[in-house]
Amino acid sequence: MDQLLYYLSKAKNPLDVLEAWNFKDSTFNNTSAIVCLENYKNNFFSEEFIKTVYFEDNDFISYFQSEKLYFINDEIIKSIFFTGNVDIPIDYSIMFDSNYASYISFFVNNDMSRLNNEAFTTISLLLNENFQYDYRFYLLENSKNIDLNKEFDIDYFKKVHNDIFRNITNLELFKSIDSKLFKDKILLKYTITTEEAENNAEELINDIYCSELGRTYLKEMSFMRKEMTLFLIGVFKIHFSSKKDAKKKIVELFDYMDKKVGIYFEREALVAYKYFKQQSEIKIFSKLQRNMNTSNLLSIINNISWDFTAPRFMEYFMRYEKEGKFFIPFLLTHDLGLKEVIKLFNVKGVISDESYGFIPISSINTKEYYENKNCKINFEVYFSKEKQKDREIRMNKNREEIDTIITEECNELITILNSH
Structure with missing residues (x-):
């Protein structure tokens, strides 16, 4: 391989x-x-x-x-x-974040005053291309606001999270628009009824949010995001704790992934190295500075963590064939941080x-890259079966105590940021 x-x-x-x-x-x-x-x-x-x-x-x-x-x-x-x-056979799938799901709802509800020219142009392009639409990214993004340890049925969900239900219903209606008629005459014609769209939305929500299998899947995604949060805290701790050069800091980060995170985040570590080398190069990290107000520090890092985890979620979706044998994902988002991360990868x-x-x-090739930068990383040892097993053990321990570890590590980061 x-x-x-x-x-x-x-x-x-x-x-x-x-x-x-x-x-x-x-x-x-x-x-x-x-x-x-x-x-x-x-x-x-x-x-x-x-x-x-x-x-x-x-x-x-x-x-x-x-x-x-x-x-x-x-x-x-x-x-x-x-x-x-x-x-x-190819599946061109468009994923939506929460903002664009709302824009499409405005469009479906004929509330054009809430759409800027860019959003309207984008939606028009969607209708002119033969795309599939994938809502899992939107549903995953909104799972942050749902108690995944609580069992509930679709009626409870619609009562408490009606905004999500309505957005999915409107996305179903949007998906059904007769694209040929829109192309030829710029007229909107839905090929399903609102009731059919609501039934489709209920079925999808049942599968993702209301079933045991769906909640298990969402919990696994949530754990991955928390592991990314832990990784990023490590990046910032290492960066702000000393004036060592990037070559030494990246070695510390490899050790942190090994002993604290239990996962080797390859591409994310490359981004961290660029950050260690030149702080201003990674704009999304500029939100963290020495002597900043740290009252909402963890919230800031969690938001960055979502942007860093999003490409991995897209990859998770790509594992499973949809309409075609090859799945090519595109994402619609106005999030500048997320755009930056995907381009960095x-x-x-x-x-x-x-x-x-x-x-x-x-x-x-990361091994060649670090060797060319004279970084002293022993890849043979780091990827030995013994080390990989150690990381797996560490990751499984984190499953039981990840929230506590994040809190402890974040408190240490706060101390570092407030020190002179």
């Missing part, structure tokens, strides 16, 4: 991908990959969409670093070899495999 990942991260054209695919051995099972290539152009996106999403400053965020996506699995290779062409591609799971591909 390491060789396959390495050569895919270096691929610039389809031939490079095919050569890298030779390193897929017999232990792989039903493997697929999506890779961004410098020297390649596909016809999966319209010119208008490419211009809007990748070259204009707006509220669309692509999970991938570019529109030049190349798709590969064994079936595609066989089809190209025997027929010379291939039909690749700069994802080149992904590999999906039944045996190995879901693995993002970075353009940067």
Whole structure:
């Protein structure tokens, strides 16, 4: 797997991908990959969409670093070899954050006065493209305001969280709009009734919020976010506690991930290194300064944590096939911090495999990167079976006491920030 990942991260054209695919051995099972290539152009996106999403400053965020996506699995290779062409089923899914879910509700309710020109233009583009819509990001974002340890039915949910129910209902109506009629005559026609939209919303909410399986899933996502919060507290503790250079601070962060977090956050650590090197380079971290008002410090870090965890949630959703075999997520958000984080991650591609799971591909080989920066990290020891087992034990302990650990670590950070 390491060789396959390495050569895919270096691929610039389809031939490079095919050569890298030779390193897929017999232990792989039903493997697929999506890779961004410098020297390649596909016809999966319209010119208008490419211009809007990748070259204009707006509220669309692509999970991938570019529109030049190349798709590969064994079936595609066989089809190209025997027929010379291939039909690749793709699901272009748009995810919404809470703000855009509200904008679409305004649109559906004909409350256009509450939509700015940018939001209206974006919604018009949605109606002109053949997208699927994914509400899980919105539902996950709003799970922060729901007691996941409490059992409740749909009637209770609608009473207490009617805003979420109404937004999902309106999203269902929006999804049903006759796009051809809108394209041709700019007329809105819903192909389902409000009652049908409400039934669909109830079914989705039942699955996610009201079922034991759904709450288990949300609790796991909540734990991941809290682990990210713990990681970020570690980043800030290390940054503000000394004037050591970035090379020494990143070694401390690796030790912190090992002994406190129990998870190796690879891409996030690269962002932290850039922060250690030049504080002003990571704008989202500028909210934390020495001698700041720390009364709402944990709330600030939790908000940053959500932005850092969001791409991992998108990856979690990508593990499961939807309408097509390849899932390409886009996110609509006005959150500047979230936009910055996804751009910082700069994802080149992904590999999906039944045996190995879901693995993002970075353009940067982290081992080479840190070695070139003369960072003294012993990767052989850090990724030994013994160390990986230790991190797993640490992570499982955190499941039982994560809130207490975060409070203790945050209090230590407050002391550091208030010291002269």
